Amino acid sequence: MKITKILIGLISLVMCAKATVAQxxxxxxxxxxxxxxxxxxxxxxxxxxxxxxxxxxxxxxxxxxxxxxxxxxxxxxxxxxxxxxxxxxxxxxxxxxxxxxxxxxxxxxxxxxxxxxxxxxxxxxxxxxxxxxxxxxxxxxxxxxxxxxxxxxxxxxxxxxxxxxxxxxxxxxxxxxxxxxxxxxxxxxxxxxxxxxxxxxxxxxxxxxxxxxxxxxxxxxxxxxxxxxxxxxxxxxxxxxxxxxxxxxxxxxxxxxxxxxxxxxxxxxxxxxxxxxxxxxxxxxLAQPALAMDKAFIQPGKAAWSWVLEKDAATIYPVQKKYVDYAASMNWQYSLIDANWDETIGYDSIAVLAKYAKEKHVGLLLWYNSAGNWNTVKFTPRDKLLTHQSRVQEFARLKEMGIKGVKIDFFAGDGLSMINYYRDILEDAASYQLLVNFHGATLPRGLQRTYPNLMTTEAVFGYEMISFGQDAANKAPSHSVMSAMVRNVFDPMDFTPMVLYKIPGVKRVTTSAFELATSVVFLSGIQHFAETPSGMSHVPDFVKTFLMELPNNWDDTRFIDGYPGQFYIVARRSGKKWYVSGINGENKQRDLSLNLAFLANKKAKLIFSEGSDEVNLKSKEITLGHDGKLGLSLKGNDGFVLVFED
Missing domain, CATH: 2.70.98.10 (Beta-galactosidase; Chain A, domain 5)
Known part of the structure; x- marks a missing residue:
């Protein structure tokens, strides 16, 4: 009898619990x-x-x-x-x-x-x-x-x-x-x-x-x-x-x-x-935590890159050697060699160049076609990464040559098999201590946390598109603001920014200060800069010093002001040094009143545009007051950078 009462009681409790959930x-x-x-x-x-x-x-x-x-x-x-x-x-x-x-x-x-x-x-x-x-x-x-x-x-x-x-x-x-x-x-x-x-x-x-x-x-x-x-x-x-x-x-x-x-x-x-x-x-x-891997080789940095402004004709040994020297002179960590290097330079000469680059403390990055029959792109190397066996063979060769990373282009989209292809590449690349940059690719969706060797991904209408035609150049200011405030919020973005001098065949509508500001505004594990050695020769020494000392990664970020497509101002910290950078995405003057209370009473160097020269960059020292307020006036499609002392 007792057992029956206990069972009835338990059943009643269960029924009540189910009823509570159901209701x-x-x-x-x-x-x-x-x-x-x-x-x-x-x-x-x-x-x-x-x-x-x-x-x-x-x-x-x-x-x-x-x-x-x-x-x-x-x-x-x-x-x-x-x-x-x-x-x-x-x-x-x-x-x-x-x-x-x-x-x-x-x-x-x-x-x-x-x-x-x-x-x-x-x-x-x-x-x-x-x-x-x-x-x-x-x-x-x-x-x-x-x-x-x-x-x-x-x-x-x-x-x-x-x-x-x-x-x-x-x-x-x-x-x-x-x-x-x-x-x-x-x-x-x-x-x-x-x-x-x-x-x-x-x-x-x-x-x-x-x-x-x-x-x-x-x-x-x-x-x-x-x-x-x-x-x-x-x-x-x-x-x-x-x-x-x-x-x-x-x-x-x-x-x-x-x-x-x-x-x-x-x-x-x-x-x-x-x-x-x-x-x-x-x-x-909310991304999958980092997989176990040796992270000693994972070094963020800045890179020289010839292709964006000099295109295919620059992928020859003498020009790429010049870009290695350029990267070394700017204290940049990498130099990227783009499509068809295997035909125009060759593996043996790339190995020689990698050894030379190492002596200059520069690492080489090499372009690859993702290949497969999902597109008709003929650029090479191609058909090297489609299987685990072929990737291991290629990546082992690159590691022996001293190559530091790969840029892989022209993927097919968001299907499950393609998403897993990205992961397969990243895992095999990590085994051979290679950094990875995906182009012609999908949004990373936090994949860079899971695979720390994923330094950056394109997935943006970037600078190479601006270099192709005037319409894209005209839209670049507002599009840059949008890309920074939306595309770049969670995932690294290989926009390949910054032309301080001239874009061949295209009239740049942004000021040089706007271009310089994007070096801070845009986030990328490796920041590939579009400016050429020739273009950099027209730039003031204080700008070169700024780019030589620019941090390779950031410890903190603060939103200062902005509106999508119109303007964006952000502060980033590396160690004890703060960089405040802004871009005006509209072709009209913008008067700013910045609240930088966390930097009150600090001295800073302001880099801005003044005059009508191709490279019209100027600098001056300023000191914030005790309230941290700062007024700035930007021309249309203009920008600025502030570098605060430690």
Whole structure:
């Protein structure tokens, strides 16, 4: 009898617990500072987001569809975990900060389908944003395939957007799109369709009232493709878009697939004012932590590069030797040799040049074609990196030659097989102590944290495009601001900036001070400078000294002021020295009133433009007052740099 009563009691407790979970209509999750609130409605499988009590994201969908089951509707809520603080500390050498701390409140919702399959939804809410991912916790060796995400982001009416269209696969130069190389559509109404059927790339920036939101993803793992936002967004609702069929290795997987257990990527939205967005590190906070590797060879730095202004004809031994001397004279760590070096110079002569460069304390970087039959690019070396065996053979040869890194170009897009190809290259390169730079490539999505030998990635309409025509040069000022404030927020960007003198065949519309400022404004693990030895000969000595002493990486970053597409001012610290740099993206005078209270009473050297010469750079000493306020006036398409004493 006693046993019966105990069993009845236990059954009643279980039934009550199930009823409590089943009746839960909403679950609120707050950021540590309580400014952000995410409300999940398990019955409807939706969520909303509010900032300072005002909703910025209305009912948005959760869920996905696997080939074997539907996880987007009619799920049974089994359990909601108690909100718990998650923390982590980590370091990086190719990011806006060297030491980073992450804190968030995490809550997990456990669901079950009618077929008995489990899916968890994990929410993280931090002071700078919200993130969530899906998890299949069961164990199963069979491959499961996801055919669709129901995930959506529904913005309020009146929200504005700053976004870049994603080019359709197999379009563009030698069928090399998509490569995230387009201008941004700025300050457009949400709901505006993309000009491409392939949607919009990450990061995507939105503004609702006075609240800014930056949307991206991280931690794809080896089971997920890269995604984007769909072309059409009916009722301001943006859906997650899978890659087009041609965005991968032909015959290999495009869509997500994995055995179980399996975690999908984090869907990330940084939220707050522009300072919060600009200083956020969510894109690496939620990336997979660094894999074990010998990090002694991972040295950030600056590089000379001939191709951007001198093109193919410069890829010959005498010119590349001149660029090695140039890098050495500027105290830069690297010199990059671009396409067709294997034919115009040859492996043996490159080995001789690498030995010469080593004596000058300069490391050589070599260009490669990613090859494969996904494009028709003929540039060489090609067909050297397609398999593990061929990569090992090539990378071993490079290590023996003394080569420090590789630039690999012309990938196919965001399909699963292509995402895994990036990872395969990085792992094999690390085994042979080679740094990596991806061009014609997708957004890294925090991959540089997982593989610290990934120094930078293009994924931007960069300086080589500006050098091709006047239209791109005319758009460069506002596009540079956009690239710095959106593309470069979480991931290193190989824009290859800075022409201080002339662009052959194109009239530069920016001042030399604007160009110089981009050396600080843009973040890249290796900063490849476009300026040539000839162009640098026209530059004042104090500018050369600035570039010789410019830090190779940063310990801290602070947003000072800015607005997407209009202007951007940022402060970066290396050791005890602060650099404050700004660019005006509009062709009109801008009068600035900067609040630099953290640098009050400090002396600085100001580098600015004055006059109408090709290189019109000047410098003067200034001292901030006790309030740290500084007024500056910039001409149209102008910039400045401040270097504060230790």
């Amino acid at each position: 839960t209509d909403q679950q609120r999750i707050f950021s540590p500072d309580k400014k952000l609130e995410l409300v999940c409605s398990p019955k409807k499988l939706t969520y909303t987001v509010s900032y300072n009590g005002k909703q910025v994201l209305s009912d948005s969908k959760l869920g996905l569809i696997r080939e074997d089951d539907d996880f987007s509707k009619e799920l049974t809520l089994i359990k909601i975990s108690k909100p718990a603080m998650v923390t982590q500390d980590y370091t990086m050498v190719n990011a806006k900060k060297s030491s980073i701390s992450y804190k968030a409140i995490q809550t997990t919702f456990e669901f079950k389908t009618d077929k008995g399959n489990w899916m968890n939804v994990i929410f993280n809410v931090s002071n700078d944003g919200v993130a969530f991912r899906y998890e299949f916790p069961e164990k199963n060796k069979d491959l499961k395939r996801i055919t669709k995400e129901s995930t959506s982001f529904r913005f309020l009416a009146g929200t504005r957007a700053w976004m870049q269209p994603k080019a359709d696969a197999q379009t563009g130069f030698e069928h090399t799109n998509p490569s995230y190389e387009a201008h941004y559509n700025m300050d457009i109404p949400v709901g505006t369709p993309s000009s491409s059927s392939n949607g919009w790339v990450y990061p995507a920036l939105f503004k609702s009232g006075q609240v800014w939101m930056l949307l991206t993803e991280a931690d794809l793992g080896r089971g997920y493709c890269g995604t984007s936002l769909a072309q059409n967004s009916v009722n301001n609702e943006y859906l997650v878009n899978f890659p087009q069929p041609a965005e991968g290795i032909p015959g290999a997987a495009i869509l997500p697939e994995s055995a179980l257990p399996w975690k999908t990527p984090w869907r990330i939205m940084a939220i707050g004012d522009l300072k919060t967005i600009s200083e956020s590190t969510l894109g690496t906070d």
